Amino acid sequence: MGDFQVKVQPKTYDVVIVGSGAGGGMAAYELSKAGLKVCLLEAGTMYDPQKNVTQLKGPWESKRRGASTQHRPFGDFDACYGGWKIDGEPYTKEQGTQWDWFRARMLGGRTNHWGRISLRFGPKDFKRRSIDGLGDDWPIGYEDIKPYYDRVDQLIGIFGTNEGLENDPDGYFLPPPKPRLHELFIKNAATQTGVKVIPSRLSILTKKIESTTERGACFYCSQCGRNCSVAKADFSSTNVLIYPALKTGNVDIIPNAMAREVLTDKEGLATGISYVNKDDLNEYQVKGKVVILAASACETSRLLLNSKSQRHPNGLANSSNVVGKYLHDSTGAALGGYLPTLFGRKKYNEDGVGGAHIYSPWWLDNKKLDFPRGYHIEYWGGMGQPAYGFGMNIQMLNGKYAVAGKQKEAGGYGASLKEDMRFFYGANVGMAGRGEAIPVETNYCAIDPEVVDQYGIPVLKFNVKWSEHEIKQAKHMKETFKEIMHNMGAVITWGGDDGPENSYGLEAPGKIIHEAGTARMGNDPKSSALNKNNQAHDCKNLFVVDGAAFVSQADKNITWTILALSMRASEYIVSELKKGNL
Template identity: 55%
Template sequence: MPQRQTPYDVCIVGSGAGGAMTAHALTQAGANVIMLEAGAWWDNTKDSAMLKFPYDSPRRGASTTERPFGEFDACIGGWQVEGEPYTKADGTKFDWWRARMLGGRTNHWGRISLRFGPDDFRRKSLDGLGDDWPISYNDLAPYYDKVDQLIGIFGSRENLPNHPDGIFHQAPKPRCYELHVKRAADKMGIWCIPARLSVITQPLNGRAPCHYCGQCNRGCMTNSNFSSPNVLLFPAQKTGRLTITVNAMAREVATDARGLATGVHYIDKATGKDEFVAAKVVVLAASACESARILLNSRSARHPQGLANSSGVVGKYLTDTTGTDVAGFFPQLMDHVPHNCDGVGGGHIYMPWWLDNKKLNFPRGYHIEVWGGLGVPSYGFGGGIDGMPQSRGGGYGKALKDEYRRYYGSTIGFSGRGEQIPNADSYCELDPTVKDRYGIPVLRFHWKWQDHEYQQVRHMQETFRALIREMGGEPMGDMPTRERGYGIANGGAIIHELGCVRMGATAGASALNANCQAWDCKNLFVTDGGPFVSQADKNPTWTILALAWRTADYITQQRKAGAL
């Protein structure tokens, strides 16, 4: 990293959805930007394992420590990153996924791209729980439109309340088993509509449309889905104004005597040396928890509780999406009809929240994702055959071999993804003693679900089991008990951490103002999931992108006005 005397206009920490969107918008507007990424370089067109067969590898697609979702998965990272521990308070169950590569989690995600709806920005006004956002849907709507058009998304116009339509490419037809799901959902009054994924089905901005191999998670060699390096960062580099420094582990935002940000200290992982990059504006987009960690580690005389933390809310109101899953076995799917049912790398249908919480014993909703079909046989295939309904209960030999064939493609699964309400017991803070291999103090997590979430997940379980029965199937596994939290996934496990650096209407109760600008430090911004005031029954990425673009436009406007 060459030392540079003149500061960059902007230093962005993190290259995922938020950081890349910010970099794209700022470089287009003429700013000289440097981006720090803690992981290594990644380019889908060269590095993807797309179209490999499991037998091309002795592992047959099994996971590795740095690829917990299988060796062909694009995302390098995981629940444990060597040399970078995190700790948990007694009794806390929390899993923290970190991506360590260019593009961060945009290499990992399921491409489900849902706009938050108008109600999602004013939940406290509607039911008294949590807090309202300092902005409304109307503030973000033009940015959602711009994201749709720049990055691309398929879907269908439905005019459903609180599930705003976007500017969609044609959605792919449902797969056969998805039609089977839809028939039952229609009968039960559950909205079941085409999925909304950031996969393009027509050419867009020089990118080829989807080729339907079903492997979005491996990284798309034709850039037909959204991951930030190929869709945002490489185009931004073409402006000549974006410098990307990889293997740069950010430690602390530096501030001057006036309390303003002057740049970022980071560790060059190749040399182990402490480095500094000077910038007139600092944008954190390292992920909700990692950005909070950097702020809490940025202590100075002017900012004794850490930067942007005079309110004490940094690290607080951490939320994740609630989740539980039920798989069903379907006798009518046995003895499959051989066909290619890959489609795009995700469900072609989904079920947005369809009920009125006023008539339920929990306050917020969830959506349902569906999985099944004839996947490529990989490591894990046939596991647990002895526990399959209507099977011989194990065995060996020719009869078993036939049974494996007969059961292939005979399950369909449902995953509920719902809204957690922020609470005072779920947060992260600096561990007082533990440091990572770079000497940086690590996070300690505290986590508690409330009854709201337990009742919601219980409703998911009951609904999925009813759906499976309506479809003529048999749920696999018993309904989890209250003691098992009705099957709720650990906090962090759905990898939708939001909050920790929340925005708000007043300085005393939030870290950032309505422009995602730190109340305490006017040239510091956050553009990842950190500013979110609440979750929704929708995945967060599209809102991270829209909010980041809006924040970038504000930075541009303030720079032009000479305010930064």
């Protein structure tokens, strides 16, 4: 080891960004457009949706017929490389902890395959402690972030409808696609239950928008999980932010760069990033006037906690001792079955966008319920393209069903199997809740002192458990779903028998892949890592623009808020650099 030498990049950038997903991509886009020289570090491979095309391929074109692998757990044609388990990059858990950690390893991160559900937080979502006494209020309110939500809507494009709902704010929406047949059944049944159903709000272009000439309108192939290579109609950081940023000439990307620590000087200010190049396993350093972390909530906290120095003995930005704490994910519970009314239905193309055309925002007052935070409902079903593992979750009574007035044994092969498939195709239906958990200090990730990854970097150890709040919420989800299915005349084939013995089918924390809260913002440096501008209290030229900054998560998916906060922080960085404050 005596000849080991760290290689220092000769160039000093205005900004070094770690991570290229929603937060990092937006920062690279905004800062490069403002003329700053940016270095973007990505722990995964380079990826270009215009070259790595999986869109419009049939399952038979895959060596695995589309099946999943450890490296692509959502299927062979899903656009995201990474997964729940990455060789050489372990993480550990305290005894009794349930935690599933999905990590993307590619340019654009998880935005390459996400569901494009693009929901604004509402006014109440920033002030939850003031409402129910749990968790903490944000140091900002809806009015602070609204202008950036507006700009993100118009820059990226989103469809939906203005409904005038107090805590599900209106936006700049493109026309939504019409509901499919099964969605009309769902809407009718949910409305009978008292559940509000409105058009989905997804970042998919239903028509061209003014902010770009390069992106076309969606042509309804329903394959958004493959990242739209043909029209760039859905949002991914790669298509919409990173490659346009590269065209400015102000961005250098270093792929396969596993960040090890944030470097600091004797004053405690950030000077750049030390990283291991995965290709040659050497350590490199890249220098910058400002450092932005956007590696995902837990990876960002790992980086901060591993960045110890004389000025930051507890890890960088961690004099408060909150980095890694208040970790939380969306709750999730689901059930499904089939709608006999749709057996043997006429076949036609109803692909639509990749995702449901309808959803249910939270419709009740938690003060009248036995759990404190709400959830929204996502629906599925209908005639998606048949693919590998074409499981319709159909279970017949006594293994028989009636077709053409005759009793028929289910299953078989050849002509009999084809007859079954045609009969049941398009009759499946289901729904899932995505809800808000309470962030608590005792749910955390910390550095495991005994385990390192293959690059020699200490790994995270997780300690996370759901509370009674989340379990009661899941119980309410299941009761609501059963009522909707009953009103529809649907038969539940899975998820209906969940009870207290398995927390009503509540998914393990981390499984919904909305983790947040590990380097939260706040006005008090003693109880938060960042200020209201996503800027570290302890290190003025360090910013965090991923889910780590969140104080709480709302009953909404977090990507749209990550984008808006990153845009807002980027604007602040440009202003502060001009003033000479960074």
